[in-house]
Every structure is written in structure tokens, then in C-alpha cells.
Amino acid sequence: MPALRVTVIGTGYVGLTTGACLASLGHFVVCADADPHKVERLREARVDILEPGLPETVRDALDADRLDFTGDTAAAVTEADVVFLCLPTPMGAGGAADLAAVEAVAGQIREVLPPGCVVVNKSTVPVGTCERVAALLGRADVAVVSNPEFLREGRAVHDFLHPDRIVIGAADRDAARRVAGLYAELDAPLVLTDPASAELTKYAANFFLAMKLSFANNLATVCERFGADIADVAEGIGRDPRIGSAFLRPGPGWGGSCLPKDTHALLTACDRAGVDFPLLRATIETNVTHQRRLVEQVAAACGRGEDGSLHGVRLALYGLTFKAGTSDLRDSPALAVARLLRERGAELTAYDPALRERRPDLSDLVTLVDDPVRAAEGVAACVVLTEWPELRDLDWAAIAARMAGHEVHDFRNLLDADRLARAGLIWQGIGRAAAPTRVA
Incomplete structure (x- = not known):
């Protein structure tokens, strides 16, 4: 042509x-x-x-x-x-x-x-x-x-x-x-x-991906309860060609420029058309519930008082973009978790490699810094929210020396628990077996 x-x-x-x-x-x-x-x-x-x-x-x-x-x-x-x-x-x-x-x-x-x-x-x-x-x-x-x-x-x-x-x-x-x-x-x-089928194909694809992510995050909770390992379970089911391995890794929820708006748009369209779609509604609700559960995990480890208040507790966030490889913050699950932590009173400092030169105004939520070690100054815990590969190779011993506490909540299951233990840190992922004991 x-x-x-x-x-x-x-x-x-x-x-x-x-x-x-x-x-x-x-x-x-x-x-x-x-x-x-x-x-x-x-x-x-x-x-x-x-x-x-x-x-x-x-x-x-x-x-x-x-x-x-x-x-x-x-x-x-x-x-x-x-x-x-x-x-x-x-x-x-x-x-x-x-x-x-x-x-x-x-x-x-x-x-x-x-x-x-x-x-x-x-x-x-x-x-x-x-x-x-x-x-x-x-x-x-x-x-x-x-x-x-x-x-x-x-x-x-x-x-x-x-x-x-x-x-x-x-x-x-x-x-x-x-x-x-x-x-x-x-x-x-x-x-x-036809046009209607093409238009619906896009929404259906994004809904299915969101559903798979909600499934993986919920499954991680099940693994924690029964002492199973989400990584092994995900590999075991992902090798079934009817299921596939993509979108089975748990994280801090799903987000980005497409999945949230498209799932809500499809649900709204179904509601207006009188079509009940409970699976779609549950997919969205599960995402929100999962993020709240992760915040509860941090509060249980670092909170003050019986209510687990985070008022005045300093936390370092690693990663704010909705996924690695982009500077896009639209509907980022990292920001969603950050807002929930902030609502509990936490004081947040954040580092993201994509935002060192592109510095968005997030001053109402976090203090954004361009040095990952500086981000840990005086914090009770570090929270990993975006799966940037370079976070694995940070100087975690230097980070540990700056921290007031010892907890690392890895909500991407990205880091090496043994390496963090050698740095004197306690690693906590999601859906994984217990981490090694902290090395003094």
C-alpha cells in the first residue's frame, strides 16, 4: 500500500x-x-x-x-x-x-x-x-x-x-x-x-488485566495466612498455558493511566445499561482493600498506641511512579498508598529515579529528594512501592545507618532479604515466607 x-x-x-x-x-x-x-x-x-x-x-x-x-x-x-x-x-x-x-x-x-x-x-x-x-x-x-x-x-x-x-x-x-x-x-x-466490538475489546482487556492483578494481590494475603510463598504459587499456576504468568506478581495495587479509569468506565456503562457485573465491581474493591491492608502492615510495625496511629512517624518511600520505566504518576498505586499513610499521620520522604530531573509538585504529600540514602534520614521504616531494578543495588548498609528503625516493607518483593539482613535490616514482603533474622 x-x-x-x-x-x-x-x-x-x-x-x-x-x-x-x-x-x-x-x-x-x-x-x-x-x-x-x-x-x-x-x-x-x-x-x-x-x-x-x-x-x-x-x-x-x-x-x-x-x-x-x-x-x-x-x-x-x-x-x-x-x-x-x-x-x-x-x-x-x-x-x-x-x-x-x-x-x-x-x-x-x-x-x-x-x-x-x-x-x-x-x-x-x-x-x-x-x-x-x-x-x-x-x-x-x-x-x-x-x-x-x-x-x-x-x-x-x-x-x-x-x-x-x-x-x-x-x-x-x-x-x-x-x-x-x-x-x-x-x-x-x-x-x-464492528465498532462496538472493537471499543469493548479494549475495556475488556484492561478489566481482565486488573482482575488478574487483584487476584494476585488477594492470593498473596492467602499465602501469608497459610505460610505459603506467593512467588512459588504464582510460578506453579502461571506455567499453566490457560492462565499464563503475566500479571501474577503482587504489588501495592494496580493503577496507571488506563486500568483505573477504564474499569470504572466499564462498570459505569454496565450500571447504566442495567447489566450486573459483580466480578468487575469486586476487582475494583479488592484493589482498594489490598492497599489498606498494606498500610495496616506498616502501622502494625511502626504505629503508636493501640490504634496504630502513624502520627509523627517518619517513613521513606522508594518509588512513586505507577511502574518502573516511566515517569507517569497518573493513578499511581504508590501515591494511593502514600495518601493512606499520610492520612494516618505519617511524615513521608520519597525517592524515585525517574523524578530526579522531572520534579512534580507533591509537597502536600511527600518531601521528594534525589538521594536514596538521604531519604532514609531518621525514618522508622522504608517502604518500596515501585519495582525499579536499581533499588536492589542501593547501599542498604548506608541507608540502615541513617534510619531510626530497622524495617523495610517491600511491597514489590523486589529486594534480597539476605542482603538486607546483612545490612542490619528486617525485610517484610507480601505473600512471602518469613525473612531472615536481622544481623546485628
């Missing part, structure tokens, strides 16, 4: 990755964004998103004259063969997806779309959004297609160029074939379906 002229509206994780990768496949891409400062930086290949391979992909596409950036959304679509909507759909009132950005852009481009153009919903949107966008456009000569993304932050470029499936939902088969042609060079199964 010949190279197409593509416009991508929105330059977040999905939009920028989509634009840069489509350009790398030989298409001519213009990415539009309402933020003029961001546009200027991207024209200089300055990518502010922490995403491996993305800065290089953007730079190569710019150098090949296949990628450009603009702040003029209307002008960007006037000659496009395909227009991708990669816009935020955050959780709105009552848990429903907020489509304000999608609807606003549809209004902006309605009159300037060229005849025969295909508009693609790449954003995660509720069932029926394709029809909604088509109605807002009011253009019988413009097809609207659903093409959900399945990108993992920290592996977005890899996932785009090596997808395990490409899902396209369209009522117009010619439009579907045109969108499929954009990915012709990629070796991946193609799922051609």
Missing part, C-alpha cells in the same frame, strides 16, 4: 508514539497539539515523555521529513487521508469516561475534513463513541473507525511495531482496509470487526 498522509491529534503517550511509529513505517505524519510550547519542543525532537526509544524514533522521522508538528489542528487535517484522535478520556463524574476532548476536536475539524477521509478513534472510549463522533461530524463522506491501542508504558514503541494483534472496528469495509493498510509492514493478526 502506498504511503498515506496521516494526521494525529494529541501528542501524549499514545499520540506521539502512534505518529512517530507510523512515520517510521513510511507514512507522512503531522501531529497536532493545542500546547504551543510542546509543539516547539517536539519540532526540535525534545521529548518530555520518559519512554524508551521514543526520542530516537521522533528524531529519525523528523530527519527523514516524514514527521511534523503543529498547533493548528484544523489546518493539519485538510489534506489527510487518515486522522487519528489520540485524546485524553479521563474518568469523569460517576466514573464514566469524559469525552469532552474528543467531542471538542470533532467540532473543530468537522468542516475541514477532506471528502473520503477516515477518522480513527485511537483513544479508549465507551461503546457507541464511533457513532457519537460520526454524528458530531455529520459527514456522510467521512468514515469513523475504532482502532484501540494496546501499548504498555515503558514499551510503547516496541508494542506498536511488534503488536500481538491489530483490532479495527468499522461499518465501512473500505475504511477498515485503509486503516489496516497503515500497518501492512507489521506482522500481526488482524481482527476486523
